[in-house]
Amino acid sequence: MTPNRRTLLHAGVGVTATLASAALAGQPSGPRDSQSPGPLLANDAESRAAAAQDFGHIVDRRPRAVCKPATSGEVADIMRWAKDQGLKVAARGQGHATYGRAMAEDGIVMDLGMLATIHRVEPDRVVVDAGATWHKVVDATLAKGLVPPVLTNYLELSVGGTLAVGGIGGSSSRHGLQTDQVLELDVVTGEGVELTCSPTSHPELFDAVRAGLAQCAIIVRATLRLMRAPExxxxxxxxxxxxxxxxxxxxxxxxxxxxxxxxxxxxxxxxxxxxxxxxxxxxxxxxxxxxxxxxxxxxxxxxxxxxxxxxxxxxxxxxxxxxxxxxxxxxxxxxxxxxxxxxxxxxxxxxxxxxxxxxxxxxxxxxxxxxxxxxxxxxxxxxxxxxxxxxxxxxxxxxxxxxxxxxxxxxxxxxxxxxxxxxxxxxxxxxxxxxxMSSSDWTDHFGVRWSLLCEAKGRHDPGSHLTPGYELF
Ligand SMILES: Cc1cc2nc3c(=O)[nH]c(=O)nc-3n(C[C@H](O)[C@H](O)[C@H](O)COP(=O)(O)OP(=O)(O)OC[C@H]3O[C@@H](n4cnc5c(N)ncnc54)[C@H](O)[C@@H]3O)c2cc1C
CATH class of the missing domain: 3.40.462.10 (FAD-linked oxidases, C-terminal domain)
Structure with missing residues (x-):
């Protein structure tokens, strides 16, 4: 592990411990893949209690540990390791869900708050990490006279968090939802595989990830359409x-x-x-x-x-x-x-x-x-x-x-x-x-699109490790 990565992870809330040293009774042990440096998990009570709550303050599901990956590679390492351990994983953006959808009882909550870089603002697009808030995206693009066509009314939501559900706002009557503005996504699947998807590359995954309730992959980076900002x-x-x-x-x-x-x-x-x-x-x-x-x-x-x-x-x-x-x-x-x-x-x-x-x-x-x-x-x-x-x-x-x-x-x-x-x-x-919501409610909800989601789930998260909070599968 590079010192830089260690420093970043130690900057997280509470006590952190390597997976290996966190081998408390019943606790996860380290990754077997010698190529992966071994993610650090926070398994102290304070971190676990924070990840057991959301904006809804209605349900309380305590994870076994919380991790704060700072790179796409770390997301993939943790995902593969959690899969090997048979643990459920939920990505967490800003925690503004209202009914435990970013929680994983006795599993791993992956807090993406450190994966929040705005990489590039170009005349027609912005490339951002999925843990960035829309506020941060808007600040970066407005500085160049540009803006995403659709913004949620509240900007302190993460890009990944709204792309997982849709993302509606005042200009949706003109432009649709935020998921309609996505040009490309870098994701880590439930198998721990890093993939780039778009309308032309893995299009079935691209369609299953946008508004797909985080069932097939964790979004790590998004390329989003921009338009000229009005004054x-x-x-x-x-x-x-x-x-x-x-x-x-x-x-x-x-x-x-x-x-x-x-x-x-x-x-x-x-x-x-x-x-x-x-x-x-x-x-x-x-x-x-x-x-x-x-x-x-x-x-x-x-x-x-x-x-x-x-x-x-x-x-x-x-x-x-x-x-x-x-x-x-x-x-x-x-x-x-x-x-x-x-x-x-x-x-x-x-x-x-x-x-x-x-x-x-x-x-x-x-x-x-x-x-x-x-x-x-x-x-x-x-x-x-x-x-x-x-x-x-x-x-x-x-x-x-x-x-x-x-x-x-x-x-x-x-x-x-x-x-x-x-x-x-x-x-x-x-x-x-x-x-x-029951599984049959969701079947009914997705209607003719249910098979699209099921097929992608079977291909990219066959062990059903991702995002248990919606109780879809
Ligand atoms: C005050 C407030 C105002 C809101 N206004 C709007 C609005 O105007 N328009 C609108 O559409 N919605 C709105 N919402 C709802 C909001 O868009 C959703 O709750 C959104 O999912 C929250 O984003 P978050 O970053 O807090 O995600 P979290 O609560 O952290 O996560 C929500 C879901 O997204 C998943 N997720 C998070 N990050 C990723 C990722 N990188 N990859 C894959 N899945 C991920 C989680 O696993 C979870 O299932 C509002 C919510 C609040 C509390």
Whole structure:
């Protein structure tokens, strides 16, 4: 092992120990491959407890050890060794999953926080390590006047973490998901093999990794499409008296391509009712756009308009994070339910669900994300959507005011009931949700794409070592 690598690994949390020296009773022993220098594992209580939690704060699954690889080769060494030992492995990016999806009970959690280099920014692409946050990616690309076409609303998520699920944001109505912007991926399969995949090289693996819930491989590096960054964003928040008028105007704005970013939400109004909001962003350089062009003919008469640099706009969620960290709610349980509703009956389903919710079910800072998008922009095979031209993300972003575990468990069960209802009405889950799922639920979820995932799993992780947290296999 090079001194540099040793130093990096020792910089991790808590006590580290070589695999060989960690041969406590029942603990893993060192890799047999003499070519591999032997990864270091942190098996102290503090490291294991940290990896047994996520943003959801609902499930607690303690790994046997945590490792912090700093190179693709180390990821492969650890993967091969864990496979030989018969251990499960979960990659962890920023730990913002809500239901234990980055956990591996009695297995190995591979924290990719040290694999976070931005390698190159070129005029049409950026090459980044998968443990980098989107914040870091945006900082590097904006410095060259470029930006990924789709950003999540929160930028402190890792590139690998969002590519494993999809990655949706304000400009998805224009560009699809983050998984649609990927040009190439370097991965380590469940067999511990390092491969590069793209639409032309191992295309079946490329399709199984993007939004594939980390079942076949760990992403170590990604080449992502870039576009020119606008200088500024003109941001509109429009208010509506009810869901029907919000929906009608959102559809109009979408169909007429009036904005670059389109989202919206149903928000508790603090008195037991709801506020209905459209959120739209128009990009511009130099001359300010004509507000009238966005607003013409819309029902809203109480718009709020703000004008921000692209960077300020992309980081807007940081303000809410600061508030929630200050009031303690960032660390409360977060039993989120995220789904896509079919456009054809969206009003009925959304109205029925909202009628049964009370503001305590969401919390004072919670919201229901709600907006339309075109499905033809989404080309990732494993990203499942209702089979319609227009669908609506419909996300219960629950931020309870208390840390009450019983309440969180009640809301998880409620998520399950709502999921079944939404599914039977043609809706589809966005798998970042907090609810129990069975293998047959996943078969149903992936539908005609299930065989794509199963075949890739059989080829690249036949021992089913990767990512037990989704309980797919
Ligand atoms: C405050 C907040 C805001 C959010 N906003 C959005 C949003 O706007 N749009 C959106 O789409 N989602 C959003 N999400 C959901 C988020 O995209 C997912 O939960 C994402 O998986 C979290 O990324 P992470 O780096 O924290 O991953 P983790 O929680 O660490 O891991 C999540 C899953 O990804 C896998 N994984 C992590 N890294 C890799 C890798 N390198 N290779 C393969 N698999 C890997 C893990 O094994 C696990 O299964 C939000 C979540 C939070 C908490």
């Amino acid at each position: 500024r964003v003109r941001r509109f928040q429009l208010s509506y008296p009810d869901l029907a008028s919000l929906t009608a105007d959102q559809r109009r704005v979408l169909e007429e391509a009036r904005c670059d970013q389109l989202q919206g939400a149903v928000v508790p109004d603090g008195t037991g009712g709801w506020r209905y909001q459209m959120e739209a962003g128009v990009f511009y350089d130099g001359k300010m756009p004509d507000d009238g062009a966005l607003l013409a003919g819309l029902a809203d008469k109480r718009e709020t308009v703000s004008d921000l640099t692209f960077g300020e706009d992309a980081n807007a969620f940081a303000k809410l994070e600061k508030i929630l960290r200050a009031n303690g709610q960032w660390l409360n349980p977060h039993p989120w339910l995220l789904t896509y509703l079919p456009g054809s009956n969206v009003l009925k389903i959304a109205r029925d669900v909202i009628a049964e919710l009370n503001s305590d079910d969401l919390g004072p800072f919670g919201r229901i994300t709600y907006y339309p998008m075109f499905t033809d922009r989404c080309r990732t095979p494993l990203l499942r959507l209702p089979d319609e031209r227009v669908v609506f993300p419909f996300n219960l972003i629950r931020i309870p005011a208390s840390a009450d575990r019983a309440n969180a468990e009640r809301l998880v069960m409620r998520n399950r009931e709502l999921y079944e209802r939404i599914r039977s009405a043609g809706g589809v889950l966005y798998p970042v949700s907090a609810l129990p």
